[in-house]
Each structure stands twice: as structure tokens, then as C-alpha cells.
Amino acid sequence: xxxxxxxxxxxxxxxxxxxxxxxxxxxxxxxxxxxxxxxxxxxxxxxxxxxxxxxxxxxxxxxxxxxxxxxxxxxxxxxxxxxxxxxxxxxxxxxxxxxxxxxxxxxxxxxxxxxxxxxxxxxxxxxxxxxxxxxxxxxxxxxxxxxxxxxxxxxxxxxxxxxxxxxxxxxxxxxxxxxxxxxxxxxxxxxxxxxxxxxxxxxxxxxxxxxxxxxxxxxxxxxxxxxxxxxxxxxxxxxxxxxxxxxxxxxxxxxxxxxxxxxxxxxxxxxxxxxxxxxxxxxxxxxxxxxxxxxxxxxxxxxxxxxxxxxxxxxxxxxxxxxxxxxxxxxxxxxxxxxxxxxxxxxxxxxxxxxxxxxxxxxxxxxxxxxxxxxxxxxxxxxxxxxxxxxxxxxxxxxxxxxxxxxxxxxxxxxxxxxxxxxxxxxxxxxxxxxxxxxxxxxxxxxxxxxxxxxxxxxxxxxxxxxxxxxxxxxxxxxxxxxxxxxxxxxxxxxxxxxxxxxxxxxxxxxxxxxxxxxxxxxxxx
Amino acid sequence: xxxxxxxxxxxxxxxxxxxxxxxxxxxxxxxxxxxxxxxxxxxxxxxxxxxxxxxxxxxxxxxxxxxxxxxxxxxxxxxxxxxxxxxxxxxxxxxxxxxxxxxxxxxxxxxxxxxxxxxxxxxxxxxxxxxxxxxxxxxxxxxxxxxxxxxxxxxxxxxxxxxxxxxxxxxxxxxxxxxxxxxxxxxxxxxxxxxxxxxxxxxxxxxxxxxxxxxxxxxxxxxxxxxxxxxxxxxxxxxxxxxxxxxxxxxxxxxxxxxxxxxxxxxxxxxxxxxxxxx
Numbered sequence: 001x002x003x004x005x006x007x008x009x010x011x012x013x014x015x016x017x018x019x020x021x022x023x024x025x026x027x028x029x030x031x032x033x034x035x036x037x038x039x040x041x042x043x044x045x046x047x048x049x050x051x052x053x054x055x056x057x058x059x060x061x062x063x064x065x066x067x068x069x070x071x072x073x074x075x076x077x078x079x080x081x082x083x084x085x086x087x088x089x090x091x092x093x094x095x096x097x098x099x100x101x102x103x104x105x106x107x108x109x110x111x112x113x114x115x116x117x118x119x120x121x122x123x124x125x126x127x128x129x130x131x132x133x134x135x136x137x138x139x140x141x142x143x144x145x146x147x148x149x150x151x152x153x154x155x156x157x158x159x160x161x162x163x164x165x166x167x168x169x170x171x172x173x174x175x176x177x178x179x180x181x182x183x184x185x186x187x188x189x190x191x192x193x194x195x196x197x198x199x200x201x202x203x204x205x206x207x208x209x210x211x212x213x214x215x216x217x218x219x220x221x222x223x224x225x226x227x228x229x230x231x232x233x234x235x236x237x238x239x240x241x242x243x244x245x246x247x248x249x250x251x252x253x254x255x256x257x258x259x260x261x262x263x264x265x266x267x268x269x270x271x272x273x274x275x276x277x278x279x280x281x282x283x284x285x286x287x288x289x290x291x292x293x294x295x296x297x298x299x300x301x302x303x304x305x306x307x308x309x310x311x312x313x314x315x316x317x318x319x320x321x322x323x324x325x326x327x328x329x330x331x332x333x334x335x336x337x338x339x340x341x342x343x344x345x346x347x348x349x350x351x352x353x354x355x356x357x358x359x360x361x362x363x364x365x366x367x368x369x370x371x372x373x374x375x376x377x378x379x380x381x382x383x384x385x386x387x388x389x390x391x392x393x394x395x396x397x398x399x400x401x402x403x404x405x406x407x408x409x410x411x412x413x414x415x416x417x418x419x420x421x422x423x424x425x426x427x428x429x430x431x432x433x434x435x436x437x438x439x440x441x442x443x444x445x446x447x448x449x450x451x452x453x454x455x456x457x458x459x460x461x462x463x464x465x466x467x468x469x470x471x472x473x474x475x476x477x478x479x480x481x482x483x484x485x486x487x488x489x490x491x492x493x494x495x496x497x498x499x500x501x502x503x504x505x506x507x508x509x510x511x512x513x514x515x516x517x518x519x520x521x522x523x524x525x526x
Numbered sequence: 527x528x529x530x531x532x533x534x535x536x537x538x539x540x541x542x543x544x545x546x547x548x549x550x551x552x553x554x555x556x557x558x559x560x561x562x563x564x565x566x567x568x569x570x571x572x573x574x575x576x577x578x579x580x581x582x583x584x585x586x587x588x589x590x591x592x593x594x595x596x597x598x599x600x601x602x603x604x605x606x607x608x609x610x611x612x613x614x615x616x617x618x619x620x621x622x623x624x625x626x627x628x629x630x631x632x633x634x635x636x637x638x639x640x641x642x643x644x645x646x647x648x649x650x651x652x653x654x655x656x657x658x659x660x661x662x663x664x665x666x667x668x669x670x671x672x673x674x675x676x677x678x679x680x681x682x683x684x685x686x687x688x689x690x691x692x693x694x695x696x697x698x699x700x701x702x703x704x705x706x707x708x709x710x711x712x713x714x715x716x717x718x719x720x721x722x723x724x725x726x727x728x729x730x731x732x733x734x735x736x737x738x739x740x741x742x743x744x745x746x747x748x749x750x751x752x753x754x755x756x757x758x759x760x761x762x763x764x765x766x767x768x769x770x771x772x773x774x775x776x777x778x779x780x781x782x783x784x785x786x787x788x789x790x791x792x793x794x795x796x797x798x799x800x801x802x803x804x805x
Contacts (some may be wrong), residue, residue, distance in 0.1 A: 011793035013763045162762025286764025297754035297769035424802040426664035428713040461609040
């Protein structure tokens with residue numbers, strides 16, 4: 001488990017992991033914090049925030065140096081090994097230990113255990129991706145799987161745990177600036193022609209912008225109109241002050257959401273929408289690429305309407321009457337025509353089988369429990385899997401005497417993102433927002449548990465309540481971000497982004513904590 | 527392909543995979559068998575004895591939920607001795623705890639065997655654990671007067687699913703009861719409110735507060751409820767939710783025990799996070 005607190009963020013996945021542990025699997029947790037997940041692990045490696053690539057390279061170098069690579073797999077299914085081996089050569093156990101803060105022996109033990117295991121998986125979440133090197137971080141983990149052949153086989157693999165019930169499905173459907181449905185390239189003329197024939201309209205031939213690029217385009221006044229569906233960027237974007245300024249600068253903002261979010265409040269037009277999971281029919285796709293039916297159980301309240309109807313009516317109002325009134329099933333059948341990986345998933349099969357994992361190209365195909373099996377064909381099918389020589393680059397928001405503490409954002413078991421959906425139930429375990437700091441830092445600052453403090457970064461200052469946490473590393477502090485209306489963490493989070501993915505570096509801000517003049521204690525915490 | 531074992535079940539021969547329990551064999555043959563402490567997503571703890579059957583050569587009745595089949599085994603599931611034993615178990619349990627909020631299956635089996643708990647005496651005089659209902663938060667109600675000590679909640683909270691270990695059996699003999707550590711209140715305990723204990727409780731001793739309050743108000747009406755299976759929205763695992771809806775409002779959330787993702791279990795967000803649908 002690398003950069004993943006699945007015990008809190010993916011509890012039912014973690015039930016399966018714990019069953020594996022009960023059956024004899026060993027679990028390593030790599031996380032700057034000793035998380036609830038780490039407490040179940042055989043070993044916890046508490047690395048410095050943002051030193052993931054260093055650790056991955058250190059593990060890779062040790063596996064190579066100890067002669068534990070899968071030579072047959074590397075020879076037949078990968079490319080760039082020699083260059084990679086030379087690239088990671090400087091990452092000795094000693095050097096890796098210095099950069100990551102993890103003892104050499106622990107890195108060595110993990111390297112040997114991973115390389116010699118019959119089956120091994122690396123599971124990760126936002127601890128890997130919410131960095132300015134997010135894509136590079138993922139590639140550094142892929143290198144380990146390629147070195148050892150722990151990919152493309154039953155029981156082995158690389159497992160990114162998705163944070164939303166359909167973030168996988170959204171990508172599958174082509175809600176990406178460079179992809180059409182089924183991960184076909186927008187800039188591929190042949191692919192586009194296929195879609196144009198089915199959809200009966202031309203498709204712009206060039207890639208669009210990702211979210212970060214959209215905000216940059218707003219700043220340049222190139223993007224003036226936004227139709228925002230089911231997203232609350234005013235609260236959820238890192239450096240929220242800047243995000244709000246950009247959104248308020250738009251000529252027109254249309255928001256379609258189930259709630260009057262803070263983004264909806266600044267919109268010119270709001271379309272109240274039916275809730276996905278309880279008020280709408282359709283499909284969602286989970287982390288294991290399992291397409292499952294979502295079904296309406298209750299009618300949407302008030303003026304809220306099905307999102308499908310809203311979009312169709314909008315098309316009609318814009319002058320295209322040809323969209324008709326398709327049902328979710330009609331849309332699914334259309335999708336099957338253009339997306340080969342969904343081709344075998346009839347609506348009836350999805351109902352009858354309770355979910356099918358893509359790729360599922362034909363109706364007699366059972367679905368695919370894992371990907372990349374082609375790498376084990378001889379000769380390996382398709383393109384060889386490349387090793388990636390990615391540099392370890394520390395977080396962009398540097399620690400200095402002025403901002404000496406590393407702030408990382410985390411998630412609580414009973415809350416979800418900006419709290420829009422979870423604030424409505426009375427959780428007995430909800431403790432509100434607090435800044436957790438180490439015992440040593442609390443002593444050095446002269447602050448006590450429950451004290452209100454000022455937390456400043458290069459972007460701004462907010463007031464928070466301190467929670468002194470045993471076992472937390474010196475120099476590290478953390479907080480959730482579930483209560484933006486009372487504690488707007490994203491006023492101080494880093495505005496650095498990964499240029500490859502556009503993901504913000506929520507996991508690494510540099511902050512300063514100061515006592516308030518009146519030294520007040522929190523009454524009721526926010 | 528597993529090895530098959532030949533047994534005789536109610537006079538007919540049956541071939542079942544080695545390692546199956548007698549209960550598995552009964553289900554394969556379509557022989558309906560009552561259970562209380564058994565659940566398909568938990569390890570059998572063999573405490574209720576309501577699933578007992580006769581096995582030739584065995585002096586005592588055997589619990590079908592946890593006895594594995596053996597080659598040549600001769601099993602009878604509906605003899606007078608089995609019926610009497612099952613009826614007695616229901617009568618003894620129901621004479622000491624109130625069963626009127628038990629699952630429909632439990633009530634149907636009691637009816638099937640003609641269980642008459644009152645012949646054991648007046649329940650108000652022999653009840654062993656008279657105590658007030660525990661309502662310590664907005665999500666759970668624990669009414670231990672209805673608890674038959676089947677241990678399912680303990681198993682679901684522990685090794686079989688949740689690994690939280692917030693509850694265990696405390697006390698001995700008549701004092702045996704399900705308790706948090708040092709009997710602290712639930713919000714002060716290790717409980718993380720996944721609701722998986724409530725999900726497996728067969729007698730209504732553990733209940734979601736929404737259901738408990740509606741029952742007390744007389745508005746709980748399962749004949750007016752529909753159940754729709756959908757997918758939870760709170761992470762990417764894809765847990766299936768069964769939304770129990772009455773009068774266009776969600777009143778309870780459960781999860782299908784036979785689904786490969788959840789095995790019937792949920793977390794606090796999936797179990798209770800639905801309230802924004804009616805905000």
C-alpha cells in the first residue's frame with residue numbers, strides 16, 4: 001500500500017486486503033504517516049513527503065544489484081532496461097535512505113520481499129498522484145513491476161484505487177481532453193471518422209484542455225464560458241482564492257449539480273440535477289474496471305431533472321433537435337458500437353451478471369479480471385512496456401525558515417471530499433477539522449492540544465485548531481479538507497501542478513504555524 | 527475441479543464437492559434449512575443449534591452449518607427428532623428474548639415448527655437480560671433484550687469482515703452479553719459505525735436508528751417498501767447498495783451478501799451517507 005490509506009478511504013477494498021493478510025500475505029505500507037492502514041501492515045515505511053521516486057529507484061537498484069530481476073520477462077516484454085539500470089545506479093541503499101528518511105535495512109527487506117514474492121501488487125492512491133511529479137511517481141512504481149514481472153498475471157499487478165464511483169467510467173467514456181470513448185485518440189483521424197459516422201457530426205480534431213489548462217486559459221481570457229457538471233472547483237481546487245477569481249472572471253458559468261455548491265452560487269445559470277446513484281439509471285465503472293448498473297430508487301426532488309434530459313434539452317435549445325429522447329440503455333447500445341472494449345457488454349448481461357470487467361470485446365467474452373496479459377505471450381503481444389527514467393524532484397513548495405513545516409492533506413473515514421454529500425448525516429466519529437502536528441513541533445511552538453493557531457503558507461493564512469499527534473514525524477503536519485465552509489484549507493494548499501496530468505500538489509505545502517495573540521482555545525471545533 | 531463426495535440426503539443420493547458442509551449440500555438439493563447464527567459471509571460459530579440434522583451413526587444431532595460432508599454419510603433433515611429439537615431451540619430463545627422484530631425468515635421458521643415460547647412460562651418473569659434500549663448516537667440502536675448471543679455481530683466486527691473489534695462477549699452464564707471494551711458508550715469505543723453488525727443481526731437487537739424510530743412511531747411498513755440495487759458513490763470500489771425505499775424516501779441501506787465486491791458489508795459512508803438524497 002503506497003500513498004494509500006485504504007482503511008479509511010476504500011474500506012471495503014481493505015476488507016479484501018485483510019483477508020489476504022489472514023491468508024498469509026505480507027503487507028507493507030509506505031506513507032509519511034502511520035495511518036490506520038499502516039497499523040494493519042507487517043511493515044510501515046514512513047518516507048519524507050515527496051520522496052516516492054527516490055524510494056522506488058532505491059528499491060529498483062537494490063533488486064538489480066541483488067540479481068533478483070525477472071530476466072526472462074525484461075528480455076521479452078520490456079524496453080530500456082540497460083538505460084534504466086544505469087540511471088538508478090546512484091540510488092544506493094545509503095543514498096536512498098538519506099533522501100527518503102527510511103532506514104537502509106527496511107528498504108532492502110522490502111526490495112527482496114517484493115522481488116522474490118510469487119505474487120505481488122502495488123496499490124496506490126493520491127499519496128502518489130497529488131504531487132507535481134504525479135505521473136512520474138506512477139511510472140517509478142511501474143518500473144518495479146517490470147523489473148520483477150509482477151504485472152499481467154493473476155494476483156500480481158499495479159492497482160490504482162479510484163476515489164469516486166465513476167472516475168474510471170468517466171475516463172472510459174472519453175471525458176478526457178485527448179480521448180474519445182474507449183480511450184481512442186481524439187487526434188487519430190481514423191478513430192474520429194468512426195465516431196463521426198455514428199454520431200452524425202464533426203468532432204474537433206485537436207485535443208482539448210485539462211482542468212489546470214482550463215484555468216490558465218481563463219486567466220488569458222481565452223476561455224470565457226464554462227458548463228460545469230458535478231464539480232465544485234471553488235472549494236476543491238488547490239489555491240482556492242485564485243480558482244474563484246478565475247471563475248468569477250468568466251462571461252458565463254453554467255453549473256449542473258445536485259446541490260447549490262459554492263461554485264453554483266457564483267453561476268449565471270444553475271441546472272438542478274438528479275443524484276446519480278439514487279435517482280438515475282445508467283452505469284458506473286469501479287477501480288477494477290467493473291461496469292455495473294446504477295439504478296434510480298427515488299424520484300429527484302423539486303425541479304431537479306435527469307442529467308440526460310437536461311443535456312438533450314440544451315442541445316435542442318441550441319438548435320439541434322436530432323438528439324431525441326434516448327434512454328440510458330439506448331445510449332449504452334450506441335456506446336457499444338464505438339467502443340470495442342465495451343462491445344460484449346449487453347445491457348442484459350450487465351443486469352444478469354451484476355457487473356463485467358472491460359475489456360469485453362464480444363458477447364461470449366467473460367470480461368477481463370486483469371490487464372497486460374499480452375506481456376507474457378511469447379513473443380510478447382503489442383508494444384513492449386518501457387522503463388521510465390524519471391527524476392526524483394522534491395515538492396515545489398519548498399521548506400524554508402519562514403515556512404518550515406510540511407503540510408499534507410488527508411481523508412477521514414466518514415467524510416467525502418468537500419463534504420457536500422457527507423455533511424448531512426450525523427456521524428458519531430466526526431471530529432471536525434484540525435491541524436495535526438507532532439509532539440516535538442507542538443513543544444517547540446509552545447502550543448497545546450486544542451489551541452487555535454494561525455497557519456500560513458505562501459498563498460494565505462487561516463485559523464485552525466491544533467491536535468497533537470503521537471507518532472507523527474517531526475516537521476510533518478496534516479489535515480482533512482472536508483469542511484471548507486469553516487476551515488478553507490485550500491486557501492493555503494500549494495498551487496503547484498503536475499504539468500503532465502494537471503493534478504495539483506495537494507500533498508505537499510510548506511506552512512508556518514503561529515500562536516494567536518490571545519492564545520485562545522477552541523470551544524466547539526469546526 | 528474439486529473431488530465429489532457421495533452422500534444420502536433425505537433418502538436420495540447426492541454428489542457434492544468435498545469440503546462442503548451439510549448445509550451447503552442441503553441448499554444444492556433445494557432443502558430449505560433454518561439458520562440463526564450462520565450467515566454466508568461469516569465463519570460458522572455453531573452456537574444456536576437451529577440447523578441441526580440427524581446423521582446416521584452419530585449419537586447427537588449435528589449442526590449442518592459447520593459439519594463437512596463425508597463419503598457415504600446418511601443425513602436426515604426432517605425427522606421428528608430434528609423437528610422437535612429445532613422447535614425447542616426457537617421456544618427457548620424466544621422465551622427469554624423478544625423476537626417480534628426478528629427477520630421475516632426467523633418468524634416464518636418459528637411458525638413452521640409451531641414454536642410456542644409461552645409454554646416455557648411468562649416471558650416477563652424469565653427474561654434474563656431486562657435492560658433499557660441503548661441509544662447513544664444518531665445511527666445505531668442496541669436493544670440487548672432482543673439479543674440471543676448468536677455472535678454474528680462480534681464476527682462481523684472482527685475477523686470475518688471489519689477487523690475493528692469494538693465489541694465482544696463479556697460476562698459468564700446468565701451475565702454473558704455483547705459489550706464494548708469496559709462497557710463504554712459506543713461513540714467512545716473503537717466502533718467506526720460501518721453498520722455491518724446491524725447487517726447480520728437476526729433478531730432486531732441491533733437496528734439502524736431510522737428503522738427503530740419508524741417502528742416506534744408505527745410508520746415502518748415493509749409491505750410498502752421497495753428495494754433497488756445500485757452502486758455507492760463514495761469511492762471507486764463499487765459497492766452495491768440495496769436501497770430500501772418507503773414513500774419515496776430511503777429508509778435503510780443494506781448490501782447483497784453474495785456480491786463479489788462487498789460480501790454484504792459496507793462502510794459508514796455507504797451505510798449512512800444517503801441522507802443527502804433527502805437534504
